Structures are given as C-alpha cells and as structure tokens.
Amino acid sequence: MNAIPAEVVVMPADEGQAFCDFIDLPYRVRGGDPDWVPPLRIQQRDALDRIRNPFYRHAELRLFIAYRAGQPVGRIAAINNAVHNQTHGERTTQWGFFECENEKVAASALFAAVEDAAAGWGHDLLRGPFNPSVNDEIGLQIDAFDRPSFIMIPSNPAYYRPLVEAAGYSKTVDLYCFWIDAGTLSGELTRVGPATIARGNIRYRKLNKATLDRDAEKIWRVYNSAWEKNWLWVHATREEFLHLVKNLRQIADFDLAWVAENSDGEMVGISIAIPNINEAIMPIRDGRLLPLGWLRLLWGSRRGAIKGLRFLVMGVLEPWRGQGIDVALNYNQLQEAVRGGYTHAEMSQILETNTSMLNAATRMGGVRYKTHRMFEKALH
Structure with missing residues (x-):
C-alpha cells in the first residue's frame, strides 16, 4: 500500500454516512464561489448509481473520501x-469526481487510494478526470475560472490543477470551449448553409418529442460512428445512450435539435443543442430540489428565461463529410436560436x-475562451 499521511484518513465511500459525505462535499468545498454552478444532488446520485446507470454494467466504481x-476534506472515484x-488495449484506471480543499496532503492521499485500486486491478496507467466516462463530463478546468459552466461541463477552482500535478499527473490532451454570439452568423455560415440546403439532396x-424514441436509435448509430476515430473514444452502449436521452428530453428544446437524411431516408448527420x-x-445553492428548489428550477427554466445553449452532439458520417452538411445543420440551429430568444x-x-x-467552431464565429485538460500517470 502507498503511505498515507497520518493526519489524513481515507475511507471507502460506497455506502452509509461516507457516501452521504461524498455527495455533500462539493457544497462544503465550493459553496462560497459565486461562479460555481452547484450540481443537483439527484444528478450526482444518478451518475453514481450502480443499479440504474447502465454504464456500470461494464464498469466497476470505487469511491473514496x-x-x-x-471532517470530510476531499473525495475521488476510481473507475475500471x-x-x-x-x-x-490498455490496462487503465480512470479517476473522476475529484473535489478537495486546497490541501496537497489530502489530495495526495486520495490519489494514493486510486493508485492502490489500480494496482489491485492489475492496471499500469491512470487517466482522468472522467465523471464517470468519456460520454459524460470529462476534464479539469485550467482557465476562465470566473465564467460559470454550461450544462454537462465540469468546473473547478484554479488550485485543483496544482494538486493534481503535485500527485505526479501530467497533461494528456486539452479540450477547448468556444463562446458564440447566437445573433452573429459568420460569412461562411450564411453563404454555405443556405447553398447546401438549396441543393436538395439532403x-x-x-x-x-413524438418520434424521439424511434429517432434516438438512429442518432445513437450516427453518434458512435461519427466519433469512433476520436481520441480514446468508447462507443456508448444502446442502454447508456438511451439513458442520456431520457435525462435530456426533460429539458430539450426541439427547435435546436436537427438531423440530416439522404434520399434513402438514412440519417447521415446530427447536431443537437x-x-x-x-x-x-x-x-x-445546496443542490436540493426540496422543499423549494424545484420551484426555482421551474421558474428559471420557463420558456424564454434561459439565454444560453450548448452544442451537445455533432457529427456527420464519414462518406458524407466535406459537403457542407455540418454547416447547414448549424445554420438551421442558430437561425432557430435567434428566433427563440437565445x-x-x-x-x-x-x-x-x-x-x-x-474549424466548425470558427465558422460559427466562436471565440476560444475556456480549456479543460486530461491528465495521466504511469504506475511503476
């Protein structure tokens, strides 16, 4: 076992009071940050639910606090x-759900627990953060800490990066976020979008909502196929994807969800915001829907109240790329966004x-403003 400093005690947090402390810890650590978007507790529990969340049918989860x-001062998860x-073809343990006070001793103890779990699984590499998979929230925020996060995008204080690096982790890859003014359509978008639509072959x-369940099956296939060559991509199982659709349909604005079909009715492209x-x-602020949180949520999410949107899923099947289909999809979405008051x-x-x-983000007038980083460490 890795040595853990005596003044810090790391315990499994898979059940009982330790699990409750695991759920509660982000609010203790980050509750004073006005730019932090507190996760709903029901969302946290869903992400960690080994019975109802289909991800855990092929993955093992261990929680540590x-x-x-x-007093709880930090938490982390080890994921097989x-x-x-x-x-x-790897032997990798993924880590995620990391939250911690600004204490190197506590953070190092948490990572030591994950590394012990990895060794027990026979793994030789650690990588993260994944919350809990590549199809969910990933990455550690490394800049733009005064900008609140969008839906399903992780956030963290600036001091998390030094804590992770002090535990021996280094950069794997960066992921960029682009800010787009929905009312500004760039020249290429206004030129290529309508021209592509006018060709009529797509x-x-x-x-x-009426046909979403049937369309979800087709979207799932495009989603997996269009993304399969990306870095460390893992196909979402049918059950995982439908679980995501079930959660998202409650907040969907169908004016922002577009698909492209060829003359045979085959779905060849998707762009969902x-x-x-x-x-x-x-x-x-406490992440609780009861007793009054649900009223705040209903009021804040009424039509027209939300001004921002996030491009969640985009992809065009490889044989159909380079024909402007992605641009046409984005053009339609942004036109609808402006009409909808976004x-x-x-x-x-x-x-x-x-x-x-x-390039697609740039075509839409996007400006890069936030970065997330993936980290890894080899076990020797």
Whole structure:
C-alpha cells in the first residue's frame, strides 16, 4: 500500500454516512464561489448509481473520501472501465469526481487510494478526470475560472490543477470551449448553409418529442460512428445512450435539435443543442430540489428565461463529410436560436487535435475562451 499521511484518513465511500459525505462535499468545498454552478444532488446520485446507470454494467466504481479531524476534506472515484480497456488495449484506471480543499496532503492521499485500486486491478496507467466516462463530463478546468459552466461541463477552482500535478499527473490532451454570439452568423455560415440546403439532396429536419424514441436509435448509430476515430473514444452502449436521452428530453428544446437524411431516408448527420439549464440551477445553492428548489428550477427554466445553449452532439458520417452538411445543420440551429430568444452558445470540449471541429467552431464565429485538460500517470 502507498503511505498515507497520518493526519489524513481515507475511507471507502460506497455506502452509509461516507457516501452521504461524498455527495455533500462539493457544497462544503465550493459553496462560497459565486461562479460555481452547484450540481443537483439527484444528478450526482444518478451518475453514481450502480443499479440504474447502465454504464456500470461494464464498469466497476470505487469511491473514496478523505477526512481530517473527522471532517470530510476531499473525495475521488476510481473507475475500471472494461469496455475502454478492451477497445484500446490498455490496462487503465480512470479517476473522476475529484473535489478537495486546497490541501496537497489530502489530495495526495486520495490519489494514493486510486493508485492502490489500480494496482489491485492489475492496471499500469491512470487517466482522468472522467465523471464517470468519456460520454459524460470529462476534464479539469485550467482557465476562465470566473465564467460559470454550461450544462454537462465540469468546473473547478484554479488550485485543483496544482494538486493534481503535485500527485505526479501530467497533461494528456486539452479540450477547448468556444463562446458564440447566437445573433452573429459568420460569412461562411450564411453563404454555405443556405447553398447546401438549396441543393436538395439532403433533407434537414428537427427532432420532435413524438418520434424521439424511434429517432434516438438512429442518432445513437450516427453518434458512435461519427466519433469512433476520436481520441480514446468508447462507443456508448444502446442502454447508456438511451439513458442520456431520457435525462435530456426533460429539458430539450426541439427547435435546436436537427438531423440530416439522404434520399434513402438514412440519417447521415446530427447536431443537437440544448438549453443551458445551469442558468436555472445556479440559484439552488445546496443542490436540493426540496422543499423549494424545484420551484426555482421551474421558474428559471420557463420558456424564454434561459439565454444560453450548448452544442451537445455533432457529427456527420464519414462518406458524407466535406459537403457542407455540418454547416447547414448549424445554420438551421442558430437561425432557430435567434428566433427563440437565445443570445449566446457554447461549443464545448473540442479536442485540440480535432481540426475539423475547431474549424466548425470558427465558422460559427466562436471565440476560444475556456480549456479543460486530461491528465495521466504511469504506475511503476
């Protein structure tokens, strides 16, 4: 076992009071930051639910919490994602859900617990953060700490990066977020978008609630196929994807969700944006929907109240790329966004090596303003 400093006690947090402390810890550590968007407790529990969350049908989760003088000061999760390791031929433990006070001793003790778990699984590499997988929230924020996060985008204080690096972790890759003024359509978008639509060989349509379940199956296939060559991508299982759709349909604005189909009715491209529900969640500082949090959420998420949107999923099947389909999809979305009263958008977490998506963000008038970083460490 790795040596853990005597003044810090790290315990499993998979059940009982330790699990409750695990859920509560972000509010203790970050509650005083006015730019922090507190996660809803129900969302945290869903992300960690080994029974209801289909991710855990192929992944093992271990939770750890650090105490000092009986008070929780940090938390972390160790994740053994069998599908990831099979797909990429690795023996990697992923870590995530990291929250900690500004204490190197506590942070090092937490990472030591994860490294012990990795050694027990026979792994030789650690990488993170994943909350809990590449299909969910990933990355550690390293700049723009005064800008509140968009939905399903992680955030953290500036001191987290030094804590992670002090534990021996170094950069794997950066992911960029772009800010877009929804009312400003760049020249290329206004030129290529309408011209592509006018060619008529592709049908563009909005999703709708009545047919969402049927369309979700097609979107799942495009989603996996369009992304499969990206860095460390792992296919979302059907159950994982439908679980995500179930959660998102409650907040969806179907004017912002578009697909492209060829003349045979095959779905060849998707671009789905969602309202930035974080704007409504932000006033619920304790993350509790009861007794009054749900009223704040309903009021804050009423139609027209939310001004931001996030481009959540974009992709075009490889044989159909280079024909402007992605531009046409984005053009339709931003036209609808302006009509719907949205004023700004975020295109989020684009890999620094993904030239095509970086170009797409620029075409939409996006300005890079925030970076998340993935870290890794080899076990010797």
